Each structure stands twice: as C-alpha cells, then as structure tokens.
Amino acid sequence: MTRVVITGAGCITPIGQDVASFSENLFAGRTGIREMQNRPADLHFSRTATVEDFQQQEWLTASQRQIAERSSSFAIAAARQAVQQSALVAAYPADSIAIIFGCSTGGRTTEDQESEKLYTRGGRIHPLTVPRVMASAGTSLVSMEHSITGPAFTITTACASGTHAIGLAFQMVRSGAVNAALTGAHEAPLTYMFLKAWDSIHVVSPTACRPFAGDRDGMTLAEGAAIFAIESLASAQSRGAEILAEIVGFGMSSDAHHITQPNPAGPAAAMQRALDDANASPSEVGYINAHGTGTEANDRVEAEAIHRVFGERARTLAISSTKGLHGHAMGASGAMELLATVMAFRRNLLPANAGFAETGSQVDPTLKLDHILLQNEPASPSLALSSSFAFGGLNAVLAVRPFAA
C-alpha cells in the first residue's frame, strides 16, 4: 500500500506565523491566549487567542486582498509556506494535486460586518460578500494562486473539520486518486456575534484554558490556519524531498447521540479505527495530542474514550492538549495539533499540556489519566494520535509516525 508522508507545512497561528516560530513558542510554553483588546463588556470571558499583527498586505497580492477575508487570507499564507517548503506544485502535474481544507465558520468577519450594516442601517450589501463569505473561498484562492486543478473542496465538521480534511487527503493520496495534496484548515471566526454565541453556551473559560485540570472551566476561542503538503513516500524520496513525518492511519465516527454533549463511544471508535487503519496496536502509541478543549464534558468523555481503547495503559500514556497555548481555533485546531505532533517527533520532545501555572491547578484525578504532560517531556514515540471531536458528535483521529529513512 502507498505510504503517505508530509513534506511541507505552514501556519498562521496565535503562537507563530511560520512553523519555526510555532514550534519555538510551543516548546517554550509561550501562550497565544491574551486579554482581548476592546473587549465587549457583556461577555463572561475576557481572553481569546488571536493572530496578532497578521500582515495581509505582505502575504496577499492586491487582487487576492479584494476577495480574501481573514480566514481565506490565513489559508493563502499558510498554504504558500507549505508549497515553498515542499516544492510540491512544481513536482507533479497540476491536475494530480488535491486541495482539501477544513473550514467550519466561513468568512464571518465579512458576514457580520455586512449583516450589521444591513440590519441596523439598511441599504446595500457589497457585491463581493458572497465570494468572501463562502467557506470554500480559501480552497479556491489557493488553487488559483498555485494553478492546482485537481480535486479541490472544503470540509465542514465543526471542530473536527481540519482533521477530517487531512484524513481524507491522506486517503486520496494513499489510494492513488491523486499524487499529492495540500490539506489542513483555516478559521477566523472571532466576531462579536461569534463570541456572544459561544458565551451563551457557557463553555468558554472565564479564566485560563487548562485541559484535564480538576478545576477546568472551559475553552478559549481562537483563530488561525495550518496547512500541510502530503505525497507518497516513494515519490517524495525519488525527488529528494525532506520528509517531516508519515501519516499512517485515519479513523472517523459519529456519536449519533447529541448536538453538543459528547459520548465516549464515538471518540473511542474513531481512535480504534485510526489504529486499525494503521495496522497498529494500542500498545504502540507513545503520545496522544488530545482534543482536550478544557470543558468539563469534553475532557471527561475523552478520558473515558482513551480508557476504552487503551485499557490499563491509559493511566501511563503520555497525553497533552496544546489548546492551552494556541486556543481552540474551531476547525483549524486539528491541523495545528497535527503540526504540534509532527514537531514533537522532530524535536524528540512532547509538548506540555499548558495552562495550569496561573491557577496552580492539578490534573483531575477522576479522569484516571496519570501521565498528562505538565512539562515538555523528552521522548521518541514511534506512533502518535491526534484527535478532534466536534460538536454534534463528529469524530476524526489521525495516526502519525516519525519518519525514519
């Protein structure tokens, strides 16, 4: 069977706008979660993780700037980094490269602005509103920039969008449907409307996002993008491309349970299917980059799912959620977390589950996960999982290995 490897990566995130900065800040524990500037007074929380000082002028051409709103702009910038690192576009026929991105919130910065104008003052809507708002605009704009003519589409599965996108791209390269793919996710949802909508669900942390803590009190909303270039191992090697990691399995499931409440059966099934797809046993897994949102329900259910798949080993398995640093960027989170996992392989260092210091928190003992990484930990796992579990019970898990030539 065709082996699939990552040969390029790019990102625009709250903890770095290129892979080197992301990695440096990830392992230095420098958080991207900050007090909001111009915080609306009627929110119950005060922090978000935003991409500070994003230089749209530098990343986008004048014609791209006319169409691309913030989310698509992140996609363009992150994809260009991945293309440059991998030299993927020059290596394959344009119609044999796929673009599969995740994006769950579309062009909210434009949509909210135009809606506010229309509903409060009346009048006309800008004619570029439709192309700016459509969630697939990022995919289209990236395909246009690089003249990629293969299968191209956008997946929306809420907070699992990015992981679903990468998994599907992996399957398409593995099956030979395409030679290569650009895949990942992008989101820029942090409008007043979006913040208020999340506030009303009462799952956003009024303090610090601290996944798996006994006193955890919610997630922190974020934005950003991470995009990968993937291709078959054989062709990557034959053209001398640098291989960052190997994707070996992908598992999906649906809870068929509740529109917001998670259920352990679904996440457990997705993890098991990712392992089965990788022809691997649970005992081979040395690290899980967990979905770990920091909400009471997610972390409890995710822990239960890990116990179901790993049995007694769940207690000693190295686990962290990196959302305490980059926040929860909705569909883009899974892509950022795969990047964190790849960086862990590259550095032989597992990233800490950040967010505990400020509140002096302890790991929730009822989760029975005794190896939540409270500090970076030197390790060279041969297999890792990166999990995303979305509202509505849509689950996606990637299994990845470091690449050893």
Next chain:
Amino acid sequence: MNQVAEECIALIAKQKSIPPEQIRLDSTFDELAVDSLDRVSLAFDIEEKFEIEIPEQKLGQIKTVNDMVIGIEEAVRQKTAAPKPNK
C-alpha cells in the same frame, strides 16, 4: 478632466491594481480586464461614493471609462432634480 472622471479612474486603478496613468477616458473595460465581478464591485463603490443608483439596464451599457463618467453624471443630475421628500 473633471472630478468625476478622476474619481472613476482612481477607483478602477484600485480595483485592478494598475497605475492610474494607464487608464484613459476612452479605455474600454475589455482593455482594462474589468470583468463582470469588477463591474458590479465598481458600481457599488461608485454608488456609495456619489450616493446614487445606477439603473441595472444602464450598468450593462457601460463599456468604457467615459461611459462610466457619463452614467454617473446622469445619475447625479437625476438625484439633484428629484423632488425632496416632505418633512
């Protein structure tokens, strides 16, 4: 060149990311690669700027920069001539 013409050229230059010096009054939209999406975007910007409405039918007839200038001037005249609402 009058002010409306200068405004039109500035808007087209911005829309197409070309220097205004390259745009003449007799430049056609085809020459300037102004496509249908550019056309509606330009119309929107003009309507906002001059607080006018260019009729849909008229919009389709605009083929050159000069057509655009004339269309705006006509719309501005009509707006000025229109009776003021009673208050």
